[in-house]
Structure formats: C-alpha cells, structure tokens
Amino acid sequence: MIALQTQMIQMNLVTKKQAEDNEKMKLLAVKHTEDIRKLTEENERLLQKIEAGKTDIQTGRNRSIVHVKQCSKRNMNDGKEYGLLFSCDFVKNRDDTVLRVVWNGNLRLIHTGPKDGSARRWFFTINGKECRDPRTIDTQLHVSDSTSDNHRPAYVEGYCRGIPAGDVYVAWNVGDVVSGVGADQSKFNTGDSYTGWIATVRIIVEEVDVESSDTVIV
Structure with a gap:
C-alpha cells in the first residue's frame, strides 16, 4: 500500500513537472513571438527612414536629399586676397527646397602690416x-604672427x-x-592669404x- 502511494506521488510530481515545463515553453513561445513582432516593427521603421531620405552623418538627423553634386580640384594653390576661388554649377529641381553647401580644404593667413593683426574672410555666394x-x-581667420606659415x-x-x-x-x-557698423566700420589688414595648398578642395x-x-534651420 505504501509503495503504491509512493508511486502515485512520484507520478503526480512528474505530471506537475511536465505541466510546469509546458507552461514555460508557452511563455517562451509568447516572448519569442513578441520579440519577432518588435523586430519587424523596427525594420519597418528603418525602411521608412530609408525611403524618406538618408541620415546625416554629423547630426544623426534625417534629411530628404532631392539632389546632390560635388565639385573638386586638386592642388588649387591660390594665393589671391580678393575674389573668386572655386565654383560649382548646380541645377536645383524645386522652388520649395533649400540648399546645403559645404567647403572642404585648407586655409592660411600670415600677418603683414601694423601690429593689430591681419584678417581674411572666406565665404559662399x-x-x-x-x-x-x-x-x-x-x-x-585673424592672425598677429608674421612668421607662422600654417x-x-x-x-x-x-x-x-x-x-x-x-x-545655380x-x-x-x-x-x-x-x-x-556704419561710419565706425573699419577693415583689418589684408595679410598674405592662401587657399588649397597641395590638397584636394571640394564644394558639395x-x-x-x-x-x-x-531638419530645423534658424
């Protein structure tokens, strides 16, 4: 009698263990299904971002690029102090878009003249x-050193x-x-400027x- 009771207890324990294992498997299956759902939603969001545009490397923001062009030149080596240095022709497709312009290269300025330094301004038009x-x-750039050639x-x-x-x-x-401002305006000394020394310069x-x-523009 005792042996039979012991056997029944053992069988009940096995049955209970199997039930617990089955419940764990159900929970794992539910979690797996939820993980797949979340992954699918994330993939859909990423695809939407890709369709909308590309991610800006510097800011991480999403920008919808309509059109892009790069103009480059090797060994510009331009020592002028005034005027045009480099240009890039572009065709803008729409009126309701904005332009993003980029200059990449190197600049130099050496001080010449009075003690208050020399300055030059580089700018897009x-x-x-x-x-x-x-x-x-x-x-x-503003410099007061007449010997540095950086x-x-x-x-x-x-x-x-x-x-x-x-x-464009x-x-x-x-x-x-x-x-x-106004009557108080004054210009800095010109100095000795140089643009694009032994380098590839770019306008994007x-x-x-x-x-x-x-993208927010202010």
Whole structure:
C-alpha cells in the first residue's frame, strides 16, 4: 500500500513537472513571438527612414536629399586676397527646397602690416550673392604672427533658403573682414592669404526637402 502511494506521488510530481515545463515553453513561445513582432516593427521603421531620405552623418538627423553634386580640384594653390576661388554649377529641381553647401580644404593667413593683426574672410555666394536666409555662410581667420606659415584644415557648411529652381552658381570667395557698423566700420589688414595648398578642395551642394524631414534651420 505504501509503495503504491509512493508511486502515485512520484507520478503526480512528474505530471506537475511536465505541466510546469509546458507552461514555460508557452511563455517562451509568447516572448519569442513578441520579440519577432518588435523586430519587424523596427525594420519597418528603418525602411521608412530609408525611403524618406538618408541620415546625416554629423547630426544623426534625417534629411530628404532631392539632389546632390560635388565639385573638386586638386592642388588649387591660390594665393589671391580678393575674389573668386572655386565654383560649382548646380541645377536645383524645386522652388520649395533649400540648399546645403559645404567647403572642404585648407586655409592660411600670415600677418603683414601694423601690429593689430591681419584678417581674411572666406565665404559662399549663390548666384553672385551671399545667403541672407537665414545667414551668410562664411569663416574668418585673424592672425598677429608674421612668421607662422600654417595651412589649417577648413570645413564650412550651411543652409540657404529662397533659392529658386533652375541653374545655380555656387562660389567660394575670399575678401575683407570688416568690423564696426556704419561710419565706425573699419577693415583689418589684408595679410598674405592662401587657399588649397597641395590638397584636394571640394564644394558639395545638396538640395534638401526640409518639409519631409526633421531638419530645423534658424
């Protein structure tokens, strides 16, 4: 009798263990199904981002690129202090998009003249005018050393609104640095500037549909 009871207890324990194992398998199956669902949703979101545009490497933001062009030149070696340095022709497809322009190269300035230093300004023009919406796209160097001959890497970029569709002339220029306002304006010494020393310089132009992305321009 005792042996029979022991056998029944053992059978009940086995049955209970099997039931617990079955329940664990059900829970694992549910979790596996949920994991697959989440992975599928994430893949769908990624595909939507890919369809909407591409991810900006620097900001991580999604920008819908309508059109892009790169113009490059090796060994520019331009020592002028005023005027056009390099240009890139572009065709803008739509009126409601903005332009993103990029300059990549190197710049140098050596001080000449009085003690207050020398300065030059490098800047983009689009169809012969500087961007005003929202701001100019430029950079400056100011030096007081007349012996240093350092060619500095330069990366300048910005967005410009209000450019109509059609042929666009994007140019990289050099000119004066002006301080003060109105009658108090004054120019810094010109100095000895140099652009693109033994290097490949680039202008990159992108037409960006900001309305279909999360790009904010202020």
